[in-house]
Amino acid sequence: MIVIEEQARSLFLAALEQTPDAWPDFLDESSGGNSALRARVQELLRAHQAQGRIDGGDSDAPAASLDHLHAERPGTVIGSYKLLEQIGEGGFGVVYMAEQQHPVRRKVALKVVKPGMDTKQVVARFEAERQALALMDHPHLAKVLDAGATDRGRPYFVMELIRGVPITQFCDGNQLTPNERLELFVTVCQAVQHAHQRGIIHRDLKPNNVLVTLQDDGTPLVKVIDFGIAKALGPERLTDKTLFTAFAQMLGTPLYMSPEQAEMNGQDTDTRTDIYALGVLLYELLTGTTPFDKERLKEASYEEIRRILREEEPAKPSTRISTLGQAATTASANRKSEPKRLSQLFRGELDWIVMKALEKDRNRRYDTASSFAADVQRYLHDEPVQACPPSAMYRFRKFARRHKAALMTASAVGFTLVLAMVGLAAGTVLVLRENRRASVARRHRRPRYPLARSGIPPAAALGELPDAEDSFARSAFVLLPGRR
Amino acid sequence: MSEVTRVLSAIEQGDPHAANDLLPLVYDELRRLAAQKLAQDKPGQTLEATGLVHEAYLRLVDVEKAQHWNSRGHFFAAAAEAMRRILVERARSKGRAKRGGAWQRVDFEKLDVLTSVSPDQLLALDDALARLAALDHVAGELVKLRYFAGMALDQAAAALGISTRTAYRHWAYARAWLCSELLKDA
Numbered sequence: 001m002i003v004i005e006e007q008a009r010s011l012f013l014a015a016l017e018q019t020p021d022a023w024p025d026f027l028d029e030s031s032g033g034n035s036a037l038r039a040r041v042q043e044l045l046r047a048h049q050a051q052g053r054i055d056g057g058d059s060d061a062p063a064a065s066l067d068h069l070h071a072e073r074p075g076t077v078i079g080s081y082k083l084l085e086q087i088g089e090g091g092f093g094v095v096y097m098a099e100q101q102h103p104v105r106r107k108v109a110l111k112v113v114k115p116g117m118d119t120k121q122v123v124a125r126f127e128a129e130r131q132a133l134a135l136m137d138h139p140h141l142a143k144v145l146d147a148g149a150t151d152r153g154r155p156y157f158v159m160e161l162i163r164g165v166p167i168t169q170f171c172d173g174n175q176l177t178p179n180e181r182l183e184l185f186v187t188v189c190q191a192v193q194h195a196h197q198r199g200i201i202h203r204d205l206k207p208n209n210v211l212v213t214l215q216d217d218g219t220p221l222v223k224v225i226d227f228g229i230a231k232a233l234g235p236e237r238l239t240d241k242t243l244f245t246a247f248a249q250m251l252g253t254p255l256y257m258s259p260e261q262a263e264m265n266g267q268d269t270d271t272r273t274d275i276y277a278l279g280v281l282l283y284e285l286l287t288g289t290t291p292f293d294k295e296r297l298k299e300a301s302y303e304e305i306r307r308i309l310r311e312e313e314p315a316k317p318s319t320r321i322s323t324l325g326q327a328a329t330t331a332s333a334n335r336k337s338e339p340k341r342l343s344q345l346f347r348g349e350l351d352w353i354v355m356k357a358l359e360k361d362r363n364r365r366y367d368t369a370s371s372f373a374a375d376v377q378r379y380l381h382d383e384p385v386q387a388c389p390p391s392a393m394y395r396f397r398k399f400a401r402r403h404k405a406a407l408m409t410a411s412a413v414g415f416t417l418v419l420a421m422v423g424l425a426a427g428t429v430l431v432l433r434e435n436r437r438a439s440v441a442r443r444h445r446r447p448r449y450p451l452a453r454s455g456i457p458p459a460a461a462l463g464e465l466p467d468a469e470d471s472f473a474r475s476a477f478v479l480l481p482g483r484r
Numbered sequence: 485m486s487e488v489t490r491v492l493s494a495i496e497q498g499d500p501h502a503a504n505d506l507l508p509l510v511y512d513e514l515r516r517l518a519a520q521k522l523a524q525d526k527p528g529q530t531l532e533a534t535g536l537v538h539e540a541y542l543r544l545v546d547v548e549k550a551q552h553w554n555s556r557g558h559f560f561a562a563a564a565e566a567m568r569r570i571l572v573e574r575a576r577s578k579g580r581a582k583r584g585g586a587w588q589r590v591d592f593e594k595l596d597v598l599t600s601v602s603p604d605q606l607l608a609l610d611d612a613l614a615r616l617a618a619l620d621h622v623a624g625e626l627v628k629l630r631y632f633a634g635m636a637l638d639q640a641a642a643a644l645g646i647s648t649r650t651a652y653r654h655w656a657y658a659r660a661w662l663c664s665e666l667l668k669d670a
Contacts, residue, residue: 005619012660013653047663048656 008040015045078150081110081158097161108145109162111229113155122155123147126228132198133228140191142211142225162223164213168284170220171212172334178345181285181335182376184212184222189278189373191224196271196369202227203269205277206256207284255290255297256280259309259360272362275372279357279365282376286346287317288331289324291358310360317354318346349379352387488513488544488559495555503558510559511566513540518570533571537563537633557643561625564633568610571632575606612665616658623658626651 011030015023023045031038074096076083081098087109088095098110113122126147133144146158165173167188171181188210195202202209202224209226258276261269283291291314297305314320321328321343328339335342353375359365366372375385485493488509494502517536540563541547550556617624622644629640641651 009620009657009661012657016653016656043664044657044660047660 003034003036003040005040007037008044011037011041012044012048015041016048020045020049078110078112078156079146079148081108083110098158100158107161109142109159109225111157111159112150113157123149126155126157129200129228132200135198136195136200136227138191138194140187140222140224141194141227142223144226144228157229159225160223162211162213162225164211164221164223166207167210167212167222167281168207171285172288175334175336177336178286178342178350179380182380184220185278185282185285186373186376186380187222188224188281189369189376191222192274192278193369193373195224195227196274200227201269201271202274202277203261204229204256205274205281207281210281255292255294257309258362260362270362271369272365272367275357275365275367275369276362278369278372279354282357283314283317283320283354286335286350286354287320287324287342288327288334289320291315291320314358316346316351318343318348318351321346349385349387352389353379353385356387485549486544486546489546489549492545492550492553492555492559495558496553503562506558506562507566510540510544510562511569513544514563514566515570517543533567533632537567554642554645557639557645560629560633560635560639561643564628564631564635567632568613568628571606572610575610612662616661619661620654620657622646622651623654623661626655627658627662630655 011027014030015026018026023042027038027041031041074083074085078098080101082101083096083098084107085097086094087097095109095111098108100106100108130147136143142160142162144157144159147155149155164170167184170176171184176184192202192205204226205224209224211223211225212220213223215221256277258269258273261273280290283289292308292312297308315323321331321339324331324339328342332339332342337345353372356375357365357372366375371386375387378385488506491502491505491509495506514536517540537560541559545556545559550559613624613627616627625644626637626640629635629643630637635643637651637655638648641648644651
């Protein structure tokens with residue numbers, strides 16, 4: 001059935017004259033049996049309702065017209081704070097150094113949020129957390145002191161003023177070795193743990209929010225900033241001003257965004273989201289680059305970003321260093337090392353630690369920031385770490401999920417091929433214990449999935465995969481070289 | 485008296501053709517202002533299209549004289565149209581056509597300082613606006629005035645010479661239509 005938009009429009013406007021509970025009947029009567037028309041009008045009405053709920057009628061409030069010109073600038077007074085100079089600009093606002101007048105005179109950092117955010121909501125969300133935030137008191141956490149709205153109705157946050165540089169910059173600038181970086185990283189974890197214990201998730205951990213400042217005695221001091229702010233600011237709402245940006249702006253930086261965050265249902269993040277971001281930070285501290293290439297994510301569409309974060313395995317730090325090319329030389333110099341040595345250093349335990357934090361499945365990550373820190377510290381003290389490479393069984397299952405169709409047709413003989421594809425060479429002894437963990441003695445390293453590209457010869461069906469796994473689990477396989 | 489004030493005065497006095505003179509004058513000023521701001525390239529700048537419009541207003545119009553003129557609305561209507569053209573020009577020159585649909589394009593670091601919307605999104609918005617205007621001319625004008633010139637609903641209504649109530653109906657439709665348009669591709 002054809003929908004003539006003009007008709008839909010008239011019906012939509014007519015419906016607006018009535019109360020929402022009258023709509024179903026009204027639609028039935030007026031759409032004259034044209035189900036497509038009815039559906040279209042319903043679509044419009046739903047969109048209308050969604051808007052109204054979100055901006056609570058704000059869209060009809062007088063715009064701050066000429067006020068636009070009186071942008072905040074040095075000298076402006078907001079509440080009991082006088083802006084002194086601009087010190088930065090983030091994705092959602094501008095940061096100033098400001099002077100607090102009362103109750104105490106001190107310098108603070110004041111962040112004014114860009115227009116387009118629903119101020120009432122932002123401040124309300126912040127207020128909800130204010131109590132918890134006030135309880136935070138940790139040497140490595142910058143305190144959020146206050147929040148409010150400017151005369152023009154823009155939300156602002158007042159924070160402890162930290163004069164420092166992003167941790168990545170600090171480490172590079174001072175050419176800290178991997179171990180020195182790891183030690184700084186441990187303090188970051190401790191700060192995050194403190195906040196998590198008070199029920200506060202950061203949601204936007206990244207180098208710009210992890211600053212390092214030098215104390216009087218020359219020792220570096222890590223300060224994590226912006227706790228409590230990311231949550232207050234999101235999720236992005238559909239006000240009339242942000243109607244067109246809402247679909248574009250995701251909360252957080254994609255480089256540090258966890259797979260669950262990218263799914264756009266912001267409610268579903270928990271402390272392990274921060275763990276993921278910490279993993280990205282550690283990855284960057286070690287290799288000089290993020291797990292997913294910045295340029296690549298910049299070019300990708302929203303859907304692609306989600307897919308990449310959800311499905312793609314980033315290269316392990318040791319592998320990444322070897323594939324960086326020119327950048328590896330710079331990165332190594334910043335770590336007082338060389339690419340080859342760095343790669344060797346990362347291989348094994350550091351790789352495992354980082355990759356554990358970056359697991360797509362958040363249940364497999366470190367469950368707390370302190371267990372993350374503990375493992376790093378074990379590494380630093382030459383003690384065995386808890387992170388380990390994914391078991392052969394786990395890798396096999398992951399592989400199986402992705403290539404189910406192909407595997408279903410592989411024969412029992414072809415099982416060898418399957419094992420080869422999972423990265424286990426012929427001559428491998430697999431001993432699987434009762435608790436299903438596999439320890440693997442590897443003699444030869446093969447590139448992953450070497451045969452996947454050449455194609456698997458079709459053969460008799462292998463049978464249901466779970467069975468294969470079970471028998472696999474209960475036996476020991478010895479694969480002799482040369483067996484097809 | 486500045487040129488624009490003169491034109492507004494003429495409109496105020498009922499000259500039906502004066503309005504045509506507005507657009508080129510406003511357009512030039514806005515281009516100049518935008519170019520000036522962008523050339524300064526201060527790391528901390530937060531430019532907004534609507535901010536530019538209001539700054540242009542202060543520069544071009546004798547505010548005291550114009551305070552109570554109905555013709556003020558004409559200025560903003562012209563400014564909104566001028567701003568739209570400038571932004572679309574910029575977007576076209578920057579824009580890259582990529583698959584996946586403009587609404588899915590996300591360009592975090594290159595978001596335009598003038599609108600905080602990426603070039604592709606702006607072009608898609610402009611396209612959607614054109615289609616909306618074809619369906620409901622007043623709705624199209626309202627969106628333009630509110631989005632590009634930052635006007636409140638009642639101010640926009642006055643600029644268009646319609647009652648606030650009528651404007652609200654067109655606006656409600658505009659929003660619902662745009663929302664369903666955007667959700668279609670998301």
